[in-house]
Amino acid sequence: MNRFFTLFSFSLLALISTRSSQYDGVWASETESLTRFLLESARDAEFLEWLKRVRRRIHEHPELAFEEKLTSQLIRNELDSLGIEYEWPVAETGVVATVGSGAQPWFGLRADMDALPIQELVEWEHKSKINGKMHACGHDAHVTMLIGAAKLLQNNRHKLKGTVKLVFQPGEEGHAGAYFMIKEGSLDGVRSIFGLHVDPSMSIGTIGSKPGPMLAGSGRFSVIIQGKGGHAASPHRSRDPILALSMVILALQHIVSRETDPLESRVVSIGYIRGGEALNVIPETVEFGGTFRFMDSESYSYLKQRIKEVIETQAAVQQCNAVVDFMEDKLRPYPATINHPMMYEHAKRVGENLLGDENVKQSPMTMGAEDFSFYAQKMPAALFWIGARNETTMKSVKGLHSPHFVIDEDVLPVGASLHAAVALSYLDNHAEKIAA
Ligand SMILES: [Zn+2]
Numbered sequence: 067m068n069r070f071f072t073l074f075s076f077s078l079l080a081l082i083s084t085r086s087s088q089y090d091g092v093w094a095s096e097t098e099s100l101t102r103f104l105l106e107s108a109r110d111a112e113f114l115e116w117l118k119r120v121r122r123r124i125h126e127h128p129e130l131a132f133e134e135k136l137t138s139q140l141i142r143n144e145l146d147s148l149g150i151e152y153e154w155p156v157a158e159t160g161v162v163a164t165v166g167s168g169a170q171p172w173f174g175l176r177a178d179m180d181a182l183p184i185q186e187l188v189e190w191e192h193k194s195k196i197n198g199k200m201h202a203c204g205h206d207a208h209v210t211m212l213i214g215a216a217k218l219l220q221n222n223r224h225k226l227k228g229t230v231k232l233v234f235q236p237g238e239e240g241h242a243g244a245y246f247m248i249k250e251g252s253l254d255g256v257r258s259i260f261g262l263h264v265d266p267s268m269s270i271g272t273i274g275s276k277p278g279p280m281l282a283g284s285g286r287f288s289v290i291i292q293g294k295g296g297h298a299a300s301p302h303r304s305r306d307p308i309l310a311l312s313m314v315i316l317a318l319q320h321i322v323s324r325e326t327d328p329l330e331s332r333v334v335s336i337g338y339i340r341g342g343e344a345l346n347v348i349p350e351t352v353e354f355g356g357t358f359r360f361m362d363s364e365s366y367s368y369l370k371q372r373i374k375e376v377i378e379t380q381a382a383v384q385q386c387n388a389v390v391d392f393m394e395d396k397l398r399p400y401p402a403t404i405n406h407p408m409m410y411e412h413a414k415r416v417g418e419n420l421l422g423d424e425n426v427k428q429s430p431m432t433m434g435a436e437d438f439s440f441y442a443q444k445m446p447a448a449l450f451w452i453g454a455r456n457e458t459t460m461k462s463v464k465g466l467h468s469p470h471f472v473i474d475e476d477v478l479p480v481g482a483s484l485h486a487a488v489a490l491s492y493l494d495n496h497a498e499k500i501a502a
C-alpha cells in the first residue's frame with residue numbers, strides 16, 4: 067500500500083506541474099484537473115475495499131467462456147446500484163453499459179469475463195470455489211477495474227464531453243467473444259477502444275505497450291492419422307500411424323525454419339499426441355494437434371495451407387491417411403493485435419500523467435494472442451499491460467494461466483482510474499477538435 071500511495075503522490079506532483087505545454091495543447095488544464103480528481107477518488111480506502119470485495123467474489127466463482135452468468139449478473143447488479151444503463155444480453159452473457167450524454171463521440175473501454183479450466187493451487191481465503199476452474203488470466207481483475215471505472219465516470223458524468231461504452235465481453239480464452247460482441251452490433255458507433263490486461267511480471271504502478279503489432283494471430287488444428295493396426299512384431303502387415311506421426315511432426319517444423327523469411331514472426335507448435343496403448347501393438351489411429359501463430363492474413367493463409375499439405379502428404383508416404391480439422395466453426399482464428407499509433411500515443415500520455423513517465427514502458431511484441439484484436443480491426447484501438455506484481459510480497463512471478471497465478475489487488479484502483487482517465491481525456495480531445 068505504501069508503495070502504491072507513494073506512486074500516486076508522485077503522480078499528483080506530476081499533474082500539478084503544468085504539463086499541457088509539452089503536449090501542444092492536447093492536454094488542457096481542465097482535463098488534467100479532472101484526471102487528478104479521478105485519481106484522488108481512486109486513492110480512497112473505501113473505494114479500494116469495494117474493488118477488492120468485487121474482485122474476490124468473481125475470483126471465487128470462475129466461469130468458462132459463454133457461461134459467465136453469475137459474473138454477468140454481478141456486473142449488472144453493480145451497474146444498477148450505480149444508476150448506469152446497459153444493454154444485455156449481448157453474445158449470450160455480455161453487457162454494454164453507457165455513461166455520459168449518449169451523444170457522440172462514443173469511446174469504448176473493454177473487459178473480458180471468462181476464466182480457465184485450471185484447478186487453482188493457491189491456498190488463500192478467496193480461492194476458487196469451483197473445482198477445475200480458475201481466474202488464472204486475471205479477467206476477474208479486468209472486470210473489477212472496469213466496474214471501478216464505471217463508478218468514477220458516473221460520479222463525473224456531467225463533465226463527460228460525449229459517451230463512454232463499457233464493454234464486458236464473454237469468451238476471450240480461445241472463443242472469440244469479441245468477434246461476437248461486434249457481430250451483434252454492440253460496438254456500432256464506437257469510435258475508439260482501450261483495453262487493459264494484467265501482467266504479473268510488471269510492478270504495480272507500471273503499464274506497458276507498443277504501437278503497431280503487439281500480439282500474434284492464432285489458429286488451431288487437430289489431426290487423426292488412420293493406419294492399419296496389428297502385431298508390433300509384424301510391422302510389414304500393418305501401416306504404422308506412429309511412424310507417420312513422427313515424420314509429420316518433424317516435417318511441420320520445417321514450415322517455419324525453411325519456408326519462412328527469418329525476419330518474419332511465425333510459430334507452429336504441437337500441443338498433444340494421443341495414440342497406442344500396448345508395448346507390442348501397432349495402433350489403428352493416432353491423434354495430435356497444435357497451434358500456429360502469425361502476424362497478418364497472408365501468413366495465416368499460407369500456414370494453414372502448408373500445415374494441411376505437409377500432414378496429408380507425409381502421412382501418405384507412410385501409407386496412412388490423415389484428416390486435418392482447423393475447428394474454425396467452434397474456435398474462430400484470432401487476427402494479430404495491432405495497436406493504432408494515435409490511440410497508443412493517447413493512452414501512453416494519459417498513463418505518463420497518472421503514473422509518471424518512467425512507469426510507462428515500451429513492451430516487446432509476443433506471439434501470444436488476444437481477441438481484443440477483433441476490436442482493433444474495426445476501429446483505432448490500444449491494448450496495454452498493467453503491472454500486478456508486488457516485489458515485496460511476491461517472491462517469484464507466476465505467469466498467466468499458471469495454477470499458482472496471483473495478483474496484487476493494488477492494481478485495481480490503478481486500472482480503474484487509468485480506464486476512466488483514458489476515456490475522459492479522449493472525449494475532451496475529440497470534443498475540442500469538433501468545436502475547432
Ligand atoms: Zn488468457
Ligand SMILES: [Zn+2]
Binds near residue numbers: 204205238263
Ligand atoms: Zn487474458
